[in-house]
Amino acid sequence: xxxxxxxxxxxxxxxxxxxxxxxxxxxxxxxxxxxxxxxxxxxxxxxxxxxxxxxxxxxxxxxxxxxxxxxxxxxxxxxxxxxxxxxxxxxxxxxxxxxxxxxxxxxxxxxxxxxxxxxxxxxxxxxxxxxxxxxxxxxxxxxxxxxxxxxxxxxxxxxxxxxxxxxxxxxxxxxxxxxxxxxxxxxxxxxxxxxxxxxxxxxxxxxxxxxxxxxxxxxxxxxxxxxxxxxxxxxxxxxxxxxxxxxxxxxxxxxxxxxxxxxxxxxxxxxxxxxxxxxxxxxxxxxxxxxxxxxxxxxxxxxxxxxxxxxxxxxxxxxxxxxxxxxxxxxxxxxxxxxxxxxxxxxxxxxxxxxxxxxxxxxxxxxx
Amino acid sequence: xxxxxxxxxxxxxxxxxxxxxxxxxxxxxxxxxxxxxxxxxxxxxxxxxxxxxxxxxxxxxxxxxxxxxxxxxxxxxxxxxxxxxxxxxxxxxxxxxxxxxxxxxxxxxxxxxxxxxxxxxxxxxxxxxxxxxxxxxxxxxxxxxxxxxxxxxxxxxxxxxxxxxxxxxxxxxxxxxxxxxxxxxxxxxxxxxxxxxxxxxxxxxxxxxxxxxxxxxxxxxxxxxxxxxxxxxxxxxxxxxxxxxxxxxxxxxxxxxxxxxxxxxxxxxxxxxxxxxxxxxxxxxxxxxxxxxxxxxxxxxxxxxxxxxxxxxxxxxxx
Ligand code: SF4
Numbered sequence: 265x266x267x268x269x270x271x272x273x274x275x276x277x278x279x280x281x282x283x284x285x286x287x288x289x290x291x292x293x294x295x296x297x298x299x300x301x302x303x304x305x306x307x308x309x310x311x312x313x314x315x316x317x318x319x320x321x322x323x324x325x326x327x328x329x330x331x332x333x334x335x336x337x338x339x340x341x342x343x344x345x346x347x348x349x350x351x352x353x354x355x356x357x358x359x360x361x362x363x364x365x366x367x368x369x370x371x372x373x374x375x376x377x378x379x380x381x382x383x384x385x386x387x388x389x390x391x392x393x394x395x396x397x398x399x400x401x402x403x404x405x406x407x408x409x410x411x412x413x414x415x416x417x418x419x420x421x422x423x424x425x426x427x428x429x430x431x432x433x434x435x436x437x438x439x440x441x442x443x444x445x446x447x448x449x450x451x452x453x454x455x456x457x458x459x460x461x462x463x464x465x466x467x468x469x470x471x472x473x474x475x476x477x478x479x480x481x482x483x484x485x486x487x488x489x490x491x492x493x494x495x496x497x498x499x500x501x502x503x504x505x506x507x508x509x510x511x512x513x514x515x516x517x518x519x520x521x522x523x524x525x526x527x528x529x530x531x532x533x534x535x536x537x538x539x540x541x542x543x544x545x546x547x548x549x550x551x552x553x554x555x556x557x558x559x560x561x562x563x564x565x566x567x568x569x570x571x572x573x574x575x576x577x578x579x580x581x582x583x584x585x586x587x588x589x590x591x592x593x594x595x596x597x598x599x600x601x602x603x604x605x606x607x608x609x610x611x612x613x614x615x616x617x618x619x620x621x622x623x624x625x626x627x628x629x630x631x632x
Numbered sequence: 633x634x635x636x637x638x639x640x641x642x643x644x645x646x647x648x649x650x651x652x653x654x655x656x657x658x659x660x661x662x663x664x665x666x667x668x669x670x671x672x673x674x675x676x677x678x679x680x681x682x683x684x685x686x687x688x689x690x691x692x693x694x695x696x697x698x699x700x701x702x703x704x705x706x707x708x709x710x711x712x713x714x715x716x717x718x719x720x721x722x723x724x725x726x727x728x729x730x731x732x733x734x735x736x737x738x739x740x741x742x743x744x745x746x747x748x749x750x751x752x753x754x755x756x757x758x759x760x761x762x763x764x765x766x767x768x769x770x771x772x773x774x775x776x777x778x779x780x781x782x783x784x785x786x787x788x789x790x791x792x793x794x795x796x797x798x799x800x801x802x803x804x805x806x807x808x809x810x811x812x813x814x815x816x817x818x819x820x821x822x823x824x825x826x827x828x829x830x831x832x833x834x835x836x837x838x839x840x841x842x843x844x845x846x847x848x849x850x851x852x853x854x855x856x857x858x859x860x861x862x863x864x865x866x867x868x869x870x871x872x873x874x875x876x877x878x879x880x881x882x883x884x885x886x887x888x889x890x891x892x893x894x895x896x897x898x899x900x901x902x903x904x905x906x907x908x909x910x911x912x913x914x915x916x917x918x919x920x921x922x923x924x925x926x927x928x929x930x931x932x933x934x935x936x937x938x939x940x941x942x943x944x945x946x947x948x949x950x951x
Binding site: 566 | 839
């Protein structure tokens with residue numbers, strides 16, 4: 265969605281990063297004292313979520329810049345580290361959890377390359393491997409065309425060897441990154457879905473072909489890649505559609521460039537259902553066979569999840585038997601039935617991912 | 633000038649004019665007629681003079697009882713000449729609301745009529761004085777929205793076939809869909825929660841399968857249950873809910889049925905409870921029994937051991 269209104273925190277110091285951003289947004293930002301002004305502006309509208317997607321608030325991160333990913337105790341988590349660079353997104357996916365996560369959601373851009381650099385320095389100095397991503401509360405590359413941040417991150421990560429940066433996106437905004445000497449420390453990753461789901465549920469995102477073409481271009485520049493089949497949506501004929509997507513991946517890029525592929529099925533907080541019904545009148549994704557999961561989120565009935573996962577995994581393995589495929593938020597039964605093993609020990613899944621990252625991205629193997 | 637007491641001929645009342653009638657219960661009036669005969673009138677009807685006739689503002693049932701008693705005259709409160717329609721409406725509502733709380737149906741009728749004179753905020757503001765109870769603007773709005781449904785919907789509400797919440801839910805649908813649901817709810821008998829569940833499942837199935845609700849209600853297997861003369865409305869409701877659940881959650885339903893069949897085939901009778909994990913999300917089955925003595929404990933433990941040697945128990949756990 266196009267940014268219509270820009271607010272800026274009046275306390276922000278004037279920096280080149282901000283000047284650059286403002287010059288690109290092509291809209292005069294309104295200086296404000298507090299985020300409350302943005303809340304009020306968004307909330308007075310009938311559809312605050314859509315309004316929020318068109319309202320950018322440039323501010324600084326007032327909380328922790330680096331956080332651990334909030335997993336749950338019932339489903340296996342991958343020990344990801346989040347670099348908190350902003351919130352919300354100007355694309356519009358029906359299933360997006362962020363619609364229900366923030367009250368109200370605010371499209372925030374956290375300025376402050378120095379703050380980020382300082383936080384990262386502490387991580388880079390540790391004798392431990394980290395997989396760090398910016399795509400937990402936003403899409404990693406929505407601001408690539410107007411911001412110096414993605415470029416800065418790729419360059420910063422290129423100078424160390426215990427961390428890998430994953431930029432997860434549904435855009436094809438990679439132009440400014442392609443010429444950079446990334447030293448293999450940045451994984452460009454795309455969330456993928458079937459063309460039917462992309463067309464009907466992912467407003468404003470790039471098409472499947474465009475995403476894969478972008479991945480191919482990134483690969484040509486030596487970037488490591490990752491793909492995320494999350495959320496898988498179950499609908500009649502979906503198995504074949506997902507298999508076609510998998511085939512397309514391997515038609516576009518070499519299996520050796522892919523660090524990992526994750527798989528997760530659609531799950532949602534119960535309150536998201538009403539939001540989807542209100543904002544996406546033609547969407548039927550909530551009308552699958554869902555049950556209330558152990559984490560109080562709605563999930564597809566387990567036998568249905570397992571059936572689809574098995575098909576997808578065996579299809580991936582046909583093309584790339586050694587490629588590391590993992591589940592996002594699944595339990596022991598699902599792992600064992602679909603993968604034949606379960607990363608039982610605490611941190612085991614994280615370790616497997618670290619191994620893959622170390623191998624393909626040239627991280628320090630002694631830290632494994 | 634206030635209302636005046638006077639005696640009028642019952643034949644001078646235009647009984648067909650029911651513009652102020654709110655309560656539509658067809659209660660037996662024999663008891664009321666008998667009481668009036670013995671004790672006289674305790675609450676006087678209120679009438680309004682219109683074109684050499686009187687129209688009733690309140691006391692419709694009393695007049696019916698008097699006619700039942702073959703009375704020809706009645707003492708009434710006659711409203712002043714210049715009274716407005718709005719004032720008459722207020723009188724008609726108040727006369728009932730001070731006797732008892734209005735039913736949902738009556739509230740719908742009253743708010744709909746009041747809305748011809750005042751808006752929803754004013755209705756809510758004056759609700760204490762009019763209805764003898766406070767109604768918030770949101771509820772008044774709901775009543776008005778429901779009031780726009782076809783008359784058959786209001787009749788179903790009045791007859792307790794349709795809850796106010798279900799009616800509110802129906803207001804969001806197109807005319808044909810509303811009509812289909814109204815016909816459907818006139819045949820079955822379900823509580824509010826069950827009605828809402830039915831509406832939810834029907835609409836979700838239709839959205840998922842891209843069919844019109846009107847076509848859905850024409851499904852043969854649904855009609856077979858709905859129009860089965862040998863089933864009462866309660867049994868029909870039960871069967872329809874199961875049928876709908878199966879349609880809405882086919883895999884879950886089949887898994888539940890298959891597991892139930894397997895559990896029933898275990899030789900536990902009602903001695904040992906064997907409960908599968910809820911929604912089959914976890915892998916934890918609950919097995920429990922009670923024992924009053926060591927002998928009984930041993931007996932039930934043996935039942936469990938015997939059964940664990942059969943393939944069925946293994947199959948249940950490994951499914
Ligand atoms: S791209 Fe990601 S963050 Fe953006 S709307 Fe879609 S799901 Fe949400």
